[in-house]
Amino acid sequence: MTILQTEFNKFNDAIRLGWDNEEARLRERRDAVIDRIRERMGGPSFSHFNQGSYELRTGVKPVNGDYDIDVGLRFNTTRSEWPDPVALKQRVVDALSGYKVELRRPCVTVYYQRRNEPLYHVDLNVYVPAETEGMLHLAVGKVGDAAPLKEWRFTDPLALGAALDTTFAADDREQCRRVIRYLKRWKDSNFPAQGNAAPKGIGLTAAALQWFTPARERDGVANRVHHDDLKALSGLVWAMLAHATPRLVVKLPVPPHDDLFRRMSEQEMSIFVAKLGELDEGLRRALADADEGSASRTLREFFGEDFPAVTSSPTARRIGAIVSSGSAG
Amino acid sequence: MHADDLTATAELLCAAGLLEQGCVTPADALLEPWARLHGVVAAIEGVAHVDGHALALRLGLTPRFPGRLPTVFVLDARLHGRIPHVFQHGHVCYQEYEGVLLDRYQPVAVAREALARAVETIRRGLTGENRADFIEELALYWPGAAEGLGFFAADAQIQPILRFVLPWAGTFAFVRDRAQARELLVAPMPLRVPEVMAPLEAWFDDTVTPGLYIPLEDVPRPPDPFPLGPWTRAQVAQLIRHNLSDGQRRRLEQLTRGLKTRSTFVILRVPRPRGGDHLVGIRYDDIRGAHPLARATGSATMTQFRVERRDPGYLVPRGGGEPPLRAKRVLLVGCGAIGGHLAGELVRCGVGHLTLVDPDVLRPENAYRHVLGAPSLFVLPAKSLQLAAEIQQRYRGVEVSGLAASIEDALDQGAIDVTRYDLVLSATGDPNVDRGLNERLHRLEHRPPLLFTWLEPLGIGGHALVVQRSSPGCLDCLFTPHPLDASPVLTNRAAFAAAGQVFTRELAGCGNAFTPYSSLDALRTAELAGRLAVEVLGGRLRETLLRSWKGDGAAFHAAGLRTSPRYEMEASALERGGADVVAAGCKVCGGR
Numbered sequence: 001m002t003i004l005q006t007e008f009n010k011f012n013d014a015i016r017l018g019w020d021n022e023e024a025r026l027r028e029r030r031d032a033v034i035d036r037i038r039e040r041m042g043g044p045s046f047s048h049f050n051q052g053s054y055e056l057r058t059g060v061k062p063v064n065g066d067y068d069i070d071v072g073l074r075f076n077t078t079r080s081e082w083p084d085p086v087a088l089k090q091r092v093v094d095a096l097s098g099y100k101v102e103l104r105r106p107c108v109t110v111y112y113q114r115r116n117e118p119l120y121h122v123d124l125n126v127y128v129p130a131e132t133e134g135m136l137h138l139a140v141g142k143v144g145d146a147a148p149l150k151e152w153r154f155t156d157p158l159a160l161g162a163a164l165d166t167t168f169a170a171d172d173r174e175q176c177r178r179v180i181r182y183l184k185r186w187k188d189s190n191f192p193a194q195g196n197a198a199p200k201g202i203g204l205t206a207a208a209l210q211w212f213t214p215a216r217e218r219d220g221v222a223n224r225v226h227h228d229d230l231k232a233l234s235g236l237v238w239a240m241l242a243h244a245t246p247r248l249v250v251k252l253p254v255p256p257h258d259d260l261f262r263r264m265s266e267q268e269m270s271i272f273v274a275k276l277g278e279l280d281e282g283l284r285r286a287l288a289d290a291d292e293g294s295a296s297r298t299l300r301e302f303f304g305e306d307f308p309a310v311t312s313s314p315t316a317r318r319i320g321a322i323v324s325s326g327s328a329g
Numbered sequence: 330m331h332a333d334d335l336t337a338t339a340e341l342l343c344a345a346g347l348l349e350q351g352c353v354t355p356a357d358a359l360l361e362p363w364a365r366l367h368g369v370v371a372a373i374e375g376v377a378h379v380d381g382h383a384l385a386l387r388l389g390l391t392p393r394f395p396g397r398l399p400t401v402f403v404l405d406a407r408l409h410g411r412i413p414h415v416f417q418h419g420h421v422c423y424q425e426y427e428g429v430l431l432d433r434y435q436p437v438a439v440a441r442e443a444l445a446r447a448v449e450t451i452r453r454g455l456t457g458e459n460r461a462d463f464i465e466e467l468a469l470y471w472p473g474a475a476e477g478l479g480f481f482a483a484d485a486q487i488q489p490i491l492r493f494v495l496p497w498a499g500t501f502a503f504v505r506d507r508a509q510a511r512e513l514l515v516a517p518m519p520l521r522v523p524e525v526m527a528p529l530e531a532w533f534d535d536t537v538t539p540g541l542y543i544p545l546e547d548v549p550r551p552p553d554p555f556p557l558g559p560w561t562r563a564q565v566a567q568l569i570r571h572n573l574s575d576g577q578r579r580r581l582e583q584l585t586r587g588l589k590t591r592s593t594f595v596i597l598r599v600p601r602p603r604g605g606d607h608l609v610g611i612r613y614d615d616i617r618g619a620h621p622l623a624r625a626t627g628s629a630t631m632t633q634f635r636v637e638r639r640d641p642g643y644l645v646p647r648g649g650g651e652p653p654l655r656a657k658r659v660l661l662v663g664c665g666a667i668g669g670h671l672a673g674e675l676v677r678c679g680v681g682h683l684t685l686v687d688p689d690v691l692r693p694e695n696a697y698r699h700v701l702g703a704p705s706l707f708v709l710p711a712k713s714l715q716l717a718a719e720i721q722q723r724y725r726g727v728e729v730s731g732l733a734a735s736i737e738d739a740l741d742q743g744a745i746d747v748t749r750y751d752l753v754l755s756a757t758g759d760p761n762v763d764r765g766l767n768e769r770l771h772r773l774e775h776r777p778p779l780l781f782t783w784l785e786p787l788g789i790g791g792h793a794l795v796v797q798r799s800s801p802g803c804l805d806c807l808f809t810p811h812p813l814d815a816s817p818v819l820t821n822r823a824a825f826a827a828a829g830q831v832f833t834r835e836l837a838g839c840g841n842a843f844t845p846y847s848s849l850d851a852l853r854t855a856e857l858a859g860r861l862a863v864e865v866l867g868g869r870l871r872e873t874l875l876r877s878w879k880g881d882g883a884a885f886h887a888a889g890l891r892t893s894p895r896y897e898m899e900a901s902a903l904e905r906g907g908a909d910v911v912a913a914g915c916k917v918c919g920g921r
Contacts, residue, residue, distance in 0.1 A: 009815040219811045220909040221875065222822040223895040226813030323819050324831040327783040328844035329667045329758020329851075 002286055002295040007308045008229040012178045014306040015185045017059035017067075026054070026069040026120060033096065033110050033122050034071070040095035044077040051125065051157045056164060058180040058205055063188040063304070067120045070107075072157050074127045074136065079152045082128065085139030086150055089126050105142045105149070130154055135255070159254035160202070163209055172214035175227045180208045182233055182303065189304040190275055196263045199272050203260035207250045211239035234283040241280050244273045278302075335371035335390050338436055345437050347444055348375025348386060363418035364389065367400045374404070377444070380452045384408075387419075388444055395436040398426060401447035410557040412454025413462035416469075423447040461602045463551040468607040468635060472559050476634035477501030479608055480509060480725055482642055483598050487543050487580045492594055494536040503540075503596055503610075503636065507533070516722050541584055541622075544598035544606075545572040562631050565611055566622060569597065585620035592616065596636060608643075610634040641681070641726040650679030657866045658682040660750040662736045662766065663757035664712040665689075666851035667782055667791075667858070669700035671756055672716055672729075674859040680866065682728045683720070686745065687713040688735045698848040736766060747777060752866055754780045756858065758844075760808070760821065767796065767804035768917045778865050779804075782858035784851060786832040786844050787888055788880040789896070790825045790903075791854030793861045794910065800872035801921050802911035807875075809912035809920075822912075825879055827891040853878055857904075876906035 017023050034048050052070030053059040061067070075088065082088045086103070093103050100111040112120040127136040136157065141150030168176050183204045191198030215231035218224070240248060247269050249259050264272060282302050289295035296310040330338065336353065343351040354372035358364070364372070369389030377386050385404035391397055403409070403419035414422040423446040431439055453459040463470060477500050481490050493510055495502045497517065504510045514529040515521055548568070556564050573581065592614045599607045611633055613620075618627020638644065646652055659680050661672055664687035672685055691712050696703035701715055710718075710733070717731030732739055736755070739745040747753050747770060755763050763781050770776045781804050784791035796803045810817030820828035833842040857878055864870040879900050882892060895903075913920040 003812050005813050005815040006817075217811065217813055219814075219822065220907055221807065221895065222811070222893065223898050224811070224814075226811050226815070228813050320819050320829070323829065324833065325760045325821070326785050326824060326826045326830070326832040326844075327758050327760050327821065328786070328846060329663050329665045329756045329783050 002230065002289050002292055003228060004230055004286070004292060004295060004299070004310070005226070005228060007296055007299075007310060008178070008182075011303065011307045012181060012229075015060045015181055017054075017061060022061060022067055023054070023059075026067055026122075029110075029112060029120050030069050030071055030122055033099070033124070034073075036099075037073070037092060037095045037124075040097075041091055044075045044081075046073045046075040048073050049158070052123070053184075053201055053205070055158065056161050056177070056180075056205060058177050058184070058201075060181045060184045060188065063185075064193060065119060066193075068123060069120070070123045070125065072125045072127055072136075074129065077128055079128055079137055082139075084150065085126070085137075085152050086141045086143060086145065088128075089139050089141075090143070092124060092126060103142050105140060105145070106138070125157065127157070128152065154255050156254045160205065160209070160252075163253055167209060168212075168214065171225060171227065172216070175214050175216070175229060175232055176208055176212045178229055179212060179233045179236055180205050182229070183208070183236070185304065185306070186279060186302055190302070191272075196265065197268050197271065199264070200260055202252075203250050206252060206260055207240050207248075208236060209253060210250065211243070212236050213239075230283065230287055234280070234287055237276060237280045237283060241273070241276055244276065246270070246273065248273060248276075330390075330392055330394060332370045332392070335392065335394065338394070339371040339373045339390060342388065342437060342440050343373050343375075345441070347388065347437075347441055348373060348377055351375035354387060354389075363402060363420070366418065367391070367420065369400060377448050379448050380455050382455070384451065386444070386447070388440060390440075395431055395433050395439045398424060398429065398431070399440050399443045401444060403451060408451070408454075411555075412451065413459050413466070414450050415454060421447040421450055423450040460551060460553075460555075463555050464548050464599060465601050465603055467599050467601075468609060470555070471607075471609045471633055471635060473610075473633035473635060475637055476610060476612070477503055477636060478639045479503045479596065479636045480513065480639050481505040481542065482640055482726070483542070483544065483606070483608060483638075484642070485544055487541065487577055487584065489584060490540055490542045490596065492538045492540055493533050496532060510537070513725065516725075538592055538594065539590065540594035540596065541581075542596045542598070543569060543573075543577075543581065545569065545600065546574050546577065548572050548599055559633060560631075562621060562629070565631065565633075569595075569622060581622065582624070585623040588616065588620040588623070590616070593620065595622065608636045608638055610636050639725060641679075641724070645679040648677060650677060651863065651867060652679060654679035654863070654866055655681035657751045658684070658749060659862070659866070660684045660686065660745065660747060660753045662686045662753065662755040662762075663759075664716050664731075665756065665758060666695065666698045666700075666846075666848060667758065667784065667855045668756035669712070669716060670852050670855035671754065671782070671859055671862075672720060673700060674855060675754075675862060676720055676724050676727050676729070678859065678863050680727075683717075683730075684745070684750070685713040685717050685729070685731045686734060686736050686739055687711060687731075688733055688738075691715060694843070698846070698851055736762065740769065748773065748775050750777050752778050752780060752862055754782070754858065754862055756782050756855070758783045764805055764808065764917075771803055771917050780858060780862055780865065782854055784846055784854040785825050786846055787885040787890070788847065788850050789882055789885040789890075789892065790877055790879040791850060791857060792823050792875065792877045793854070793858040794823070794873075794875045795861055795865055795870065796873050797865070797871055800908065801918065802873040802908075803915065803918040805917035806910050806912040806915045806920065809915045812913055823875055823877060823895065824893055825877070825882075825896040826885070827893045830890055832890070850880070872908050873910055874906045874908050875910050877903040879903055 049072045051072045054069050089103055089108055092108050093101050096110060102109045108124040110122045126139040130137050136155055137152035138155050140153045164173060184201050187198050187204060213235050215228040215235060216225050219226060248261055250261060251257050251259050279302055282298050286295040286298045292310040300307045300309060339353045343353060351373050354374050367389060368391045370392055372387050372389040374387040376383050387402040387404060389400040401421045401423060403415055403421060408415055409419050480502055481504055491504050491510060492501050502513055510533055518525050552564055552568060595611045597609050611631060613629040613631055616629040619625035621629045641655060657680050659675055661668055661683060664685050672683060675683060689712055690709045691699060691701055691704040693703055713731035713733055717729045720729045732744060734744060755766055757763060770779055779796040782793040794804060807822050818828050833844050857876055861876060879896060911920050
């Protein structure tokens with residue numbers, strides 16, 4: 001039976017957004033954009049907060065190099081003062097003149113490019129406070145949308161993070177985050193980036209919140225708990241497949257309780273489920289494989305080359321052959 | 330308490346009506362032998378009614394009263410020595426002092442209860458209820474002085490034994506045979522060369538007398554009347570013959586036939602009704618005709634005497650050890666700080682055969698943490714040999730041998746056959762030696778239980794692991810990382826010290842590195858391992874088990890060292906031990 005926990009840890013280190021590298025640059029971009037809006041917008045005033053994978057700490061490095069960061073702008077105004085949500089979004093776009101900026105239906109996106117290749121983008125989500133304490137209304141709609149498509153949508157953008165915090169204990173939560181990252185990297189490696197063919201990252205995150213079960217073992221002698229990411233990931237994928245009847249419906253656990261995969265067409269959904277089936281089969285094959293080398297090759301088919309290939313024997317991988325024993329008699 | 334105060338207390342006791350017609354004993358009576366012998370400085374006397382009889386009693390107080398029991402005397406001389414627990418001067422032994430707690434603030438209550446107990450003892454004597462106590466405490470009633478030390482094993486068989494004079498003790502020794510006598514004679518001799526041995530053998534031949542050891546099967550009733558003072562030859566012969574089985578009687582007849590000496594002796598073993606036994610002696614001199622115990626005519630003088638027992642069968646249980654461990658053989662590898670303490674403790678627990686293996690000599694640097702202390706200035710024998718000699722000298726009847734070799738060499742050269750032992754115990758503290766031993770023994774089909782013990786630096790703790798065939802796991806399991814450990818390192822999973830630190834210190838240059846720990850750390854580890862060993866040898870523990878003690882960590886942390894997650898576990902859980910030692914993927918036992 002294969003475990004490959006060392007490899008999963010390396011894989012996680014390779015794909016996660018770290019505070020010290022990409023995230024730092026993203027933070028700089030974010031701060032520059034927000035400063036610019038504050039300078040130029042001329043009211044209403046707002047406060048900002050991180051949201052999405054940046055806030056959940058489930059972000060992965062994009063395969064195509066297009067890093068993103070989700071920022072919420074909480075405007076100190078009301079729906080009644082801004083009956084047209086697109087009008088407020090347009091004020092944000094106007095304040096960012098000179099940037100490559102796009103007013104999209106769910107948000108305002110600011111792009112940073114090099115030779116027409118996207119490097120970073122910052123998604124600005126425009127909110128006004130709701131009557132319920134802590135809840136917000138999201139400005140939805142774009143220029144030219146018919147009235148029914150424009151709305152102030154009741155939502156709680158921070159609820160997912162809170163749910164992750166309350167559902168799992170510390171070490172299990174970290175395993176849940178790692179497993180979400182693995183799934184997101186699988187998604188990035190196996191689906192086209194454009195359109196709705198790929199399952200949304202938030203959908204995979206919500207699925208994990210719903211069906212993830214920690215896989216771990218306690219070493220009673222050393223008084224340590226060791227996590228088994230391969231088993232946990234396999235368990236989650238199996239659970240997702242079991243709920244695909246035939247569509248996989250994963251609802252946001254908070255208002256507005258949307259099905260996060262609702263935009264996928266029947267065909268897109270069936271491809272998604274089929275690929276999920278392949279992943280499930282691959283994970284099981286890796287779990288049952290007695291040879292760590294071939295198990296790692298199986299996993300690389302699904303997760304790409306950031307997943308390390310096992311070439312040497314496990315003993316050779318252990319470091320420190322001469323250590324201080326600390327024993328005496 | 331001051332004598333005047335005691336007199337005042339005596340008056341108080343009189344006033345309390347402890348005795349009828351009670352009065353304070355006159356001062357001149359307190360100069361008599363009964364008072365001097367028992368340290369009585371104040372007393373009251375009067376009458377108590379016992380089973381319808383009015384008995385004159387005296388209650389004496391010593392200066393330590395009420396922190397000590399008062400003494401009680403029966404004044405009627407006709408009862409002295411006639412009933413159990415009433416001795417010379419009518420002293421009534423109504424309560425053993427050992428194990429008694431007294432209410433030091435209530436002298437009257439202490440005296441009242443003491444008197445009540447004494448009266449009850451006398452009542453049971455008068456009614457004959459406690460007649461068996463004569464046998465229970467036969468050694469107390471047996472007249473005569475202590476004449477020697479008994480070293481032979483007091484078992485169930487009538488057998489010839491020998492008596493000789495121990496030259497330096499100036500007393501008799503009673504031994505099984507010539508070999509045991511030789512062992513005693515040469516024990517204090519540093520050299521065992523012929524020049525030393527020959528005079529000792531000659532001494533033995535000059536002073537030896539043959540005799541008999543006779544274990545009585547059971548003594549249901551004491552002789553009636555119970556002999557007061559010296560017994561007659563007939564009374565002794567009767568006690569023996571009435572309490573032997575037919576087989577023993579036949580054997581006694583064989584052994585008493587054809588006596589050639591003028592003097593002989595008998596050591597009698599008398600079972601106590603409440604468990605245990607007495608050894609008492611009878612000496613016969615000026616024998617004319619047959620053996621005084623033979624069914625034939627003859628004459629002899631008879632003297633009774635007492636024996637001080639030195640046989641392990643008596644001493645081991647008396648010291649809290651386990652007699653069944655006498656037959657057990659233990660191989661102890663490593664005679665350092667832990668092994669040194671362990672060797673002695675195993676013998677004190679009752680282990681009868683011990684082999685010590687260690688190639689090293691005692692080093693002066695370790696004097697303050699080794700049971701042998703500083704090495705001799707003259708000779709430097711290996712620790713194993715020196716320790717074996719020390720133990721052998723202190724504990725006669727235990728087989729202790731030393732082997733000045735490493736365990737690897739001893740096994741390679743066939744000097745040690747581990748299958749001959751009931752337990753192999755390694756206290757080397759060297760994980761490399763221990764892991765080698767673990768692997769080597771694991772290959773054997775008939776291997777004894779294997780116990781490893783070691784400690785960690787600066788009082789952080791110590792460990793004992795027993796590996797047994799009946800349950801999975803071995804020492805190497807502790808060095809096998811958990812399969813899910815994402816960053817496995819070479820370490821002992823049982824360690825209290827976090828991995829990746831250096832613990833040794835150096836006083837000088839190369840070859841002087843040492844691990845800092847104290848004798849108390851070693852002692853505590855030895856105790857942990859010793860208890861585990863005794864449980865295994867006693868058959869009470871049949872599984873593989875790891876037990877640890879953890880210290881307060883003050884010195885360890887002060888040295889800037891870090892502890893492991895295991896150190897966070899409850900001390901009681903660590904000491905109780907865990908059987909979940911086994912590790913999947915262990916290269917020695919395969920986790921099975």
